[in-house]
Amino acid sequence: MTFKTSTAEGPVNFFNVYDLEKMAQSVIPKGAFGYIASGAGDTFTLYENIRAFNHKLIVPQVLRNVENPETNTEIYGDKISSPIIMAPVAAHKLANVQGEVASAKGVGEFNTIYTISSYSTTDLPEVTKALNGAPEWFQFYFSKDDGINRNIMDRVKEQGIKAIVLTADATVGGNRETDARNGYVFPVGMPIVEEYLPQGAGQTMDFVYKSAKQKLSPRDVEFIAEYSGLPVYVKGPQCKEDVDIALSAGASGIWVTNHGGRQLDGGPAAFDSLQEVAEAVDKRVPIVFDSGVRRGQHVFKALASGADLVAIGRPVIYGLALGGSVGVRQVFEKLNDELKMVMQLAGTQTIEDVKNFKLRHNPYDAPLPPEAAPLKLY
DSSP states (O other), X not given: OOOOOBOOOSOOOOSSHHHHHHHHTTTSXXXXXXXXXXXXXXXXXXXXXXXXXXXXXXXXOOSSOOOSOOOOEEETXXXXXXSEEEOOOSOGGGTBTTTHHHHHHHHHHHTOOEEEETTOSSOHHHHHHHHTTOOEEEEEOOBSOHHHHHHHHHHHHHTTOXXXXXXXXXXXXXXXXXXHHHTOXXXXXXXXXXXXXXXXXXXXXXXXXXXXXXXXXXXXHHHHHHHHOSOXXXXXXXXXXXXXXXXXXXXXXXXXXXXXXXXXXTOOOHHHHHHHHHHHHTTSSOEEEOSSOOSHHHHHHHHHTTOSEEEEOHHHHHHHHHHHHHHHHHHHHHHHHHHHHHHHHTTOOSHHHHHTOOOEEOOSOOOOOGGGOOOOOO
């Protein structure tokens, strides 16, 4: 049976990115939406990611001579319009028939970094072309076969991709009960990694993860850095010990995440982990943060807690489902506009000012915002 999903392309009317999730459920097929929106196990960590941002408070600052805050920033010589970048997300064709081509077009028009997943449903050249010169990073699910790994890195370098992001926290799929209840299998192919996914579409994500290397070690970081000659971000450290291991192996950056609550349920919120990781990194390398980002104030708090860049995933996919490339661009614009508003009210003119901002500890309970209430997924 042919998989049918959204064909949308055009402006989306929404007030915040929580709206998009509810709206996207009506246009993405049930199994695919469950795969995108759900988390692992009891979904504790999925929703803790959102709650945790209220563990810290932004104290408004006045008389700071601030007007029209500037969100532009720079990394590796690339000037981007905002510290908000695209997180690696698998299989964009689940949400829109245009897939990663439309996502990349929207990100490129916003002029920020696009991180393409190994499990992209569109091949590298098409995505790079759609970015129209915007910087691109590659998220690597490492194969058990180093010949395949070299082949993929050769292709990455040919495309002019600027950095490699090694995902280290997904050596096996999390307990995705929503997928099991929906009987979900992948209805689309993954051309970048088809060499070690010989059966292509129609596989469960558990099969996909098992096809990648489970026994990752510091030597794998060294191998990627040496062979590719590109900066390597290790995606997954949430504690000081893992930061030390990654940096000792030659990592050029740390990507703090818990995979959006999709891997180890019962783990800490990514925002809480960010603060420990930032202290361990101590500004030696850049830090990217993702998981649970739904508001401009979330971006602000992450930057003020040690992140250099903040990546978003699910909101972009919902924008893609509802509006194609235009919807993707709107998601970035919406969060960036919210960030600017927060910066103005917090008395910060630049992203560097935000990074130097001191948050206040919240001594009270941080409930889940009503806008973030769980949806029925199966």
